Amino acid sequence: MQTSIVVFTCDLRLSDHPPLRAALHGGGRVVPLFVRDPAVDRAGFAAPNRLAFLADCLRDLDTGLRKRGGRLVLREGDTVTEVCRVAAETDADEVHMTGDTSAFACVRERRLRRALEADGRRLYVHDTVSTAVAPGAVAPVSSDHFAVFTPYYRRWSGQSLRDVLDTPRVITVPDEVASAPLPERGEVSGVSPKLCAGGETEGRRRFTAWLRSGVQTYETRHDDLAGDATSRLSPHLHFGTLSPVEVVRRAREAGGVGAEAFVRQVAWRDFNRQVLAARPDAAARDYRTHRDQWRDGKDAEADAEAWREGRTGYPVVDAAMRQLRQEGWMHNRGRLLTASFLTKTLYLDWRVGARYFLGLLVDGDVANNQLNWQWMAGTGTDTRPNRVLNPVIQAKRHDPDGAYVRRWVPELADIEGAVVHEPWKLPARELSGTGYPEPVVSLAEGLDRLKRARGRA
Incomplete structure (x- = not known):
């Protein structure tokens, strides 16, 4: 009986899954394989929130496979080595997987294709899966x-x-292929306390x-x-x-x-x-450069740390940053505001923000994260590269009652009215009593610094 392998990567589902349907087309056996590759950790992709969510996904995927007579096979090690090992163990002649765009994924695909072809096996890569x-x-x-x-x-x-593909009813997995134990969310440390289920x-x-x-x-x-x-x-x-x-x-x-x-x-x-x-280099380099001389040194790092901690003195920015730490997720408008503030108001390198976001976001994705950061920094695909989002104006527009700020910045929970977005306007004693900080920089100063840096002053 013919055996095929489906290598699961960024496609942890059974519904509408072209690689799985293609592997099942001949009616033979299939090895649904996920490889826990330490290279993912070394590349910086294995953040705690994503590892916890991944554990949920793998367990749910295994449950779905078992309902159809199969199971998920988990291996640990280099992806190419493990896929080739499973192919040899099961005499599989085909391997199916989803196409991806990151430099890491492209290198992995090329290595896997060469290794499989050297063994007389074929790799099929499927588009429109992710x-x-x-x-x-x-x-x-x-x-x-x-x-x-x-x-x-x-x-x-x-x-x-393309048409949406049905979920397979029966999946037959070779009995002889061994699997490592599936991970559990509880095994992962450093997970955001309000992380959603996967x-x-x-x-x-x-x-x-x-x-x-x-x-x-x-x-x-x-x-x-x-x-x-x-x-x-x-x-x-x-x-x-x-x-x-x-x-x-x-x-x-x-x-x-x-x-x-x-x-x-x-x-x-x-x-x-x-x-x-x-443009795979856009993950780390400016897509369109302004030759920015981003701030560095002690003052710059102090501002970056205040931003990371949600202690900038601008409540809507701080609320979004605290939501990120608590949930491993941030509202899209919050992502725009925090990115604008870091790159335009503080004039700090977009890579500082992108790196921090990737360390926490459960949806942390190289393409979306890096290129959206570049869009907001003005080094990406935005046709208005010098646009600046004023956090006070944005807060009054998108959080008019201050409920979002009060939810995530409890120091300001008792501040009534729109002044919650401008607490520096409170009497000094009242602001001091909240424990909330003064702004790290005035918006006017930040804007002037950006204009001078980009020759627009």
Whole structure:
């Protein structure tokens, strides 16, 4: 009987899974394989929040496989070595996996292909598993990728999506292939106390609930910080417990301006991946440089630490940073505000912020994280690279009652009215009594410093 291997990576689900369906096509045996590779740790991808979420995902995936007569095989070690070892143990002649865009994933794919071909086996890499539209599927005439989102989105919206694939009913796994024990969330230290649950079951539950009661108002409420009216599906899209193709198709079926706005955000994920696929160095280098001489030294590090701790003196910025530490997740508007504040108001290197976010975000994704940080820093694809988000104006607009600030900055919980967004306007004794700090810099000073640094003063 023919045996194939499916290497799970960023696609931890059974529904709408092209590599799994392709491996099952001949009706033979399949080894559903996940390799816990220490190279992931060394590359900085194995943050505690993501490891805990991953443990949930692997256990849920194993449960789903067992309901269909199979099981998940877990190996620990170098991915290429372990895949080849399992292929030899089971005499598998095909290996299927999902395509990815990070430099790490591309190197892994090339190494695996060479090793398998040397053994007379074949590697099949499948697109549109972790994206709705594959990187490179649409491109302008004069370039290998779109550098501006709006024209990309027009082309992306016109693409025909593949059909959503059924979940397999039966999966037969060879008895002889051994597996390491599955990890447990409780084994991971340093996890944010309010981290959400992972796994395909939870992802599908959240998505169904979102379509029923959230997506209709998304257009008008997605920036409402206190209302928490976003889908919170980003961790599930990152780990692949939800299919982007299915998400887009079902959202479009729901219809309405809210669904359209939500689908646009899914398109941003694909946009960033096609940029990174074409420019892998953008994960660490400016996509469009202004030759910034970012601040460094003791004062700069003190400002960066105040930002990390949520002690900048700007309540909405601090609230978002504290949400990140508590939940391993941050509201999208908060991400924009905190990134603008670090790079534009404090004039600190975007890589400082990107690195800190990747250390905490459960949805920490190289393409989205690095390129969104660059977008806000003005070194990426934003057509207005010097835009600055004023945290006070933004707070009054997107948290008008101050509920978001009071939720995450308890020192200010008893401050009434809009002054909660400008506590430095309180009498000195009253502010001192809260224990909340003075601003690390005035907004005017920060703006002037940015203009002078970029020759716009």
